[in-house]
Amino acid sequence: MSTIRQAAVEMLKDVLENKNFFSEVKTKQSQISSQDSAFANMLILTTFRHLVFIKKVLKKFVKKKLPATAVSGQYALFLGTAEILYLNTPDYAVINSYVEITKHLADKYVAGFVNAVLRNICKQKEELKKEETNEFFPPEFFHILNQDYGKKTIQKIQSAAMLEPKLDITVKSDAAHWAEVLGGKLLPSDTIRLENNGKITELSGYADGAWWVQDFAAALAVKALPDIKNKNVLDMCAAPGGKTAQLINKGAKVTALDISAPRLQKLQENLQRLHFEADVVCADALEYIKTYKGTPYDAVLLDAPCSATGTIRRHPELVHIKRLKDVEKQAELQKEILHETPKILKTGGTLIYCTCSISKLEGEKQIAAFLEANPDFKIVPITSEELCGDNYLAEIITEQGFIRTLPQHLADFGGTDSFFVARLKKEA
Ligand SMILES: C[S@@+](CC[C@H](N)C(=O)[O-])C[C@H]1O[C@@H](n2cnc3c(N)ncnc32)[C@H](O)[C@@H]1O
Structure with missing residues (x-):
């Protein structure tokens, strides 16, 4: 011991x-x-x-x-x-x-x-x-949240984020059946939530590639990308491939790009287990866009590198090591990639921008600056109905039609990671 x-x-x-x-x-x-x-x-x-x-x-x-x-x-x-x-x-x-x-x-x-x-x-x-005060956030992390949220909201974020998260999975099909087989709960958008114990690799369906691990919130980005069957989709920051798998599962022809060779190795292993195929490219997104000579893509998914501050339930160490300057640094990199993306997207194509950051600098504010610089892009509001067939998920949709989840959302099921998704269309 x-x-x-x-x-x-x-x-x-x-x-x-x-x-x-x-x-x-x-x-x-x-x-x-x-x-x-x-x-x-x-x-x-x-x-x-x-x-x-x-x-x-x-x-x-x-x-x-x-x-x-x-x-x-x-x-x-x-x-x-x-x-x-x-x-x-x-x-x-x-x-x-x-x-x-x-x-x-x-x-x-x-x-x-x-x-x-x-x-x-x-x-x-x-x-x-x-005397336990149940405080999770040191002042430096509070300072990040304080840029975007009021004290009451931060208090709710803190209480919910301190709880140990469950294990979420995305299935290829037949979610109700798999929820029963695995003894999990079916969430409104067909993610299955399991108790977080035991070895994942020993669960039924893992070895056969019937499902993959993916947080409820992270799974929403691809759900906001309709009608991609047989379409060319660029998954621009793809590894380890949770969203790549969803895109392929929806019938898209996927190019999965990432800068990190070891992370792409993981993506390849995941796709192999799931019996899925994609064109895998190891490159810096900026270089790729600069030298790209092919047909513009029908859709681009930019799951941008970020501070990961939306994942503090799973990674509680982040509240002790992340500072506002880290968030700002990531926001700069996102901006560079995001603002180059129009060059490889066809007119009429869809751009999904998402991050697992709780900071609006990496979400809402990033998109506001992009739209100002690119007036040919319009927001296509995301609705709860299209995500789950009803208004169960209304609490995670912002007035502008973005997805913004916070740890206290989906409280009846045990909360969620914080995630941001915007859906934009390139107009003529
Ligand atoms: C949020 S993770 C992607 C998660 C992935 N989309 C999924 O669903 O499994 C961000 C990824 O961006 C990659 N990345 C960072 N900088 C990059 C760049 N300049 N070009 C391409 N990929 C980059 C990282 O290696 C990392 O794998």
Whole structure:
């Protein structure tokens, strides 16, 4: 157990100091067996979900600023406090493990300090649990949201985003049948929602390629692209291919482009499992557009690289590592790609622009600037009816006809990621 916890200390440090996604950091950790992986996930994700309160607790017990050499001790304290307050690990196990780890990663002096702090937290844990503030967002993340949302909305986002998400899948066909086979709930737009436990690869239909993992909100972008059977569609930032699969499933002839070779490798594996085919191109979207000599596409899907701040339910570390300047940087890149896209889209063609960002800089505001610069493009409003045959999804459609999901939407089913989709038409 203490090997996993030591790996957890190292991973936490890597995420927070190098601003890496936890999922990326985890793939580098060879010490963790697949059996231990579930515990490591739970420990680290719980720590990120409660880190704001954990830091407040530690402030009570750590009065001096720790020297740089004691930094491993600080990460051990984050994880140890999470175990005491949220995972109900026996006190002696928490104290012994993190003291040993700190001896190994720092020195005896820091280990003694970790020992003293964890002992004090154990003594007061019942009172501390009552003081829990359920705050998820540190001030820097609040600052990102504050650009676009009022305090009440941010409060709702925070409460909903802190909850552990379920597992959503998209099926090729016969969603009601698969919902029954897998024991899942059928969401209004035919996504199936499963309890997030067990191995995905062992579920019925996975090996045969009957479905793929895709959040409810992420699946909406392609649903807003009607009548693409036999049409040429460019999926401009395609990997790992969730939306590519949807496009092919709708009968389109798809060119799947992405700048990242390893991510395209993943896309190829996914398409192979699903028995789907696409033209796969590894290129920078900007270069591709500049040198493109073929027939303009009937439709372009731009699922632009973004801050991923809409996925904080699944990636709670993002609230601790993303800053407004990261959002602004991504918005610049999106703008560059988006503003070149008209060159490869035919007149009368449809452009779907989407991001998994909660920031309007990467969504609504990005589209407003694009429309100003490209008056030949018009918004084609998306409706709840076309997404689900009724008005069940009215709460996620904005006045302008964009999709804007927030974590508190779809509350009856357990919430959703935040996502933005705009549908535009290039007119003559
Ligand atoms: C949001 S992800 C795409 C997710 C994908 N559409 C799906 O549904 O599975 C954004 C993708 O943009 C790619 N990307 C980033 N910069 C790019 C560029 N300049 N040209 C092409 N692709 C780029 C990234 O490698 C990443 O795979």
